[in-house]
Amino acid sequence: MKQCEFCKETFVPAVKKTRFCSKTCANRSRYQKALAAPPDEYRECQGCGESFPVRYRCGQKSKVVCNPNCMAKLKYKRKKAGLPTKTNANHTNWGDIGYGNRKREQAMAKLIPGPTALEEALWA
């Protein structure tokens, strides 16, 4: 028997060196580590102008705003300027401006339970 390093449940490992009870726990652990790691760069938010951290490994490579409120602000600004505000279904892309790989970010965020962690995962 072994104890999962993420959820602390005991399990019977299929391979001796297995550290997690499931793929989900392995993914969650990896994602939490990626979130805790220092950001790859800081960017200026297109909504509020503040700088915010960007972590490539969390699917934030082309993120342009720091939180959902700023996304709304940015969309409003674009609407007023007559620019497209609808994003491409698969890869959120406005042609001139990228907005991360939202699907990937959301999928990864789902790995972490709890609303606070989810918020963090999406917008940290």
Ligand SMILES: [Zn+2]
């Ligand atoms: Zn586990």
Ligand SMILES: [Zn+2]
């Ligand atoms: Zn902002």
